Amino acid sequence: MQFSLNNCKPRIHRWIVAFIIISIIFLITGCSQPFSTENKKTDLESSETEITIYSSFEDQFFYKFYGNYLIQKYPNLKLRLIQSTGQTVEETVKEIQQIKPDLVITSKYNFRELQNQNVLTDLSVLAERSNMNMETLYQGMIDSLKDDSGRMSGISPLVTPSVVFYNKDLFDTNRIAYPVNQMSWEELLSLTQSFTGSGTVGLTGRTPATILSAISISKGWNIVDNRTKDLFFDPQQWTSSIQSILDSSIDGNIVNDSGELFLQGKAAIHYGSLSLIPKLLDKNLFSWGVVTTPVDPLNRDVSQDIYFYDIFCIPSEASQKDEAWEIVQALLDEDAVNYLLNNSIPGSVSTLNEFMNSQYGGVDLSAIWMQKVGRNSYLNSDLTRSFIDKFDEIVDAVLTNAIQNQNMTSLDCLKEIEKQARVLYQEEVRSEM
Structure with missing residues (x-):
């Protein structure tokens, strides 16, 4: 059987034309049908x-x-x-x-x-x-x-950091250097003490007890001995921090409020959430700044105040x-x-990078996001929520009494906290048996 190319030319031409037409139709329909991610229904x-x-x-x-x-x-x-x-x-x-x-x-x-x-x-x-x-x-x-x-x-779609606000005008009036990013708690409390007796509250937004808990978290203090499983309080660490807190609390220099004193220009520093920013921008009564919350001086790039609720x-x-x-x-x-x-939750920020610095009046929050997110547990990860809540109540009662009556040293405070905590811990151990 002989094959003649010349005899097949018309059929080849028709096949090529048909193929081109079908390809064009496929491309056109393909752009508007199932292959489009824009119109695809999930x-x-x-x-x-x-x-x-x-x-x-x-x-x-x-x-x-x-x-x-x-x-x-x-x-x-x-x-x-x-x-x-x-x-x-x-x-x-x-x-x-x-x-x-x-x-x-x-x-x-x-x-x-x-x-x-x-x-x-x-x-x-x-x-x-x-x-x-x-x-x-x-x-x-x-x-x-x-x-x-x-x-x-x-x-998590949202991140909620705590921050430190400061009133620049009050710092300028008292000729005190501004707070800076990644300060230690010792450094921030030293600034707080500088306002004692000035007619201005040094720090708002925290109680003495919550300051002590924040210090312990930032430094990763563990009150349960991993070997003996008994309570252990490092006396040098605890008394040093308690003393700084007592010194800073003289004459009502530390007040726990939601930021009202700071908004009124009556407090130098406020420890709080980003939800205060719109109120500050709205009032516009004084010049202010915002920095990161205090950290462990040995790990200044790690924050324990960035939360994913x-x-x-x-x-x-x-x-x-x-x-x-x-x-x-x-x-x-x-x-x-x-x-x-x-x-x-007020003060939250989207975890989308594009929006993390644009949601609060354009205030630059980049110093917060440059920190590593800390993972320290409070006191010890094996302690129950019930123990921790009751322990916090003990610390609050002891420090409040020491500040109001001015009749206890930092060592007295630690001894009382430890004595009550041991009773609480024995109850904890018995409940797990």
């Missing part, structure tokens, strides 16, 4: 989906903080909220295993314990699957919520991991920034 947008969320939130607060935004974004989404009742981490883990929620919203303390129990999904896997660019998020948040093996089992996690046994992750992504999207800022 599962949450296109179908009715019920997501079970486990958290400590009461319904009204969950919907105010997050739920109303999610329902507005996903009209077909149904949220089933289950409030946690577990009093211990073991009880919480058991509840999660029984309920099998799709999403868990938890606090920093419980998150660490859940993380250690290995009951959470590695979110970096879901982020990679969804092509999410993690570089758009606050690196400090990502680093602090990873476990020791580098697994990212939690993420609501940490979102997906349990390993969740049946709708992709849907739960889509909800997390929605709260991390720039469209959610304004809603979260107006409806969440």
Whole structure:
């Protein structure tokens, strides 16, 4: 059989033309149909989906903080909220295993314990699957919520730092140098003492007891001996800090308020949240500045005052991991920034890098974000919440008495704190037996 190319030319030409036409049609339709990410409907947008969320939130607060935004974004989404009742981490883990929620919203303390129990999904896997660019998020948040093996089992759309405000006019009038970033507590208390007897309150926003707790956290003090499992208070550390606090508290020089004295120009320094900034900008009564909160002088680049109150996690046994992750992504999207800022904990900031310096009147907060996020536990990670709360009450009562009556030395204070703490600790040990 002979093959003649000349005889096939017309058919070849027709085939080429048809191929070109089909290719053009494919390209045109392909640009506006399923291959477009802009018009592609996600599962949450296109179908009715019920997501079970486990958290400590009461319904009204969950919907105010997050739920109303999610329902507005996903009209077909149904949220089933289950409030946690577990009093211990073991009880919480058991509840999660029984309920099998799709999403868990938890606090920093419980998150660490859940993380250690290995009951959470590695979110970096879901982020990679969804092509999410993690570089758009606050690196400090990502680093602090990873476990020791580098697994990212939690993420937060908001960060809430504490900061130190100072009244420049009052410092200038009294010829005192301004506070600076990454000061130690000793350095800040020294500035506070400089205003004693000046007619101006030195420091607001903290009590003597909460200052002592902040010092202990920043320096990582541990009051439980790891070897003997008995209480141990380093006398030099504790008495030195207690003395600085007593000296700074003379004549009402430390006042615990929400910032009113500072707003009125009657306090030199205020330890508080970023929620004070709009009020300062509105009043515009004096010149002021903001710096980072005090740190351990041996680790000045680490802050223990950067908080992630609501940490979102997906349990390993969740049946709708992709849907739960889509909800997390929605709260991390720039469209959610304004809603979260107006409806969440006052003083919070989006963890999207693009917005971290633009949400509070353009005030430069870069010094805060340049710090590493500390992970120190308070007193000892194995102590119960009940012990810590009662211990704080003891410290508050002892220091308040010492300041009001001026009849106790720093060593007297420490001895009394230790004596009462030992009784409390014995109760703690007995309850665990």
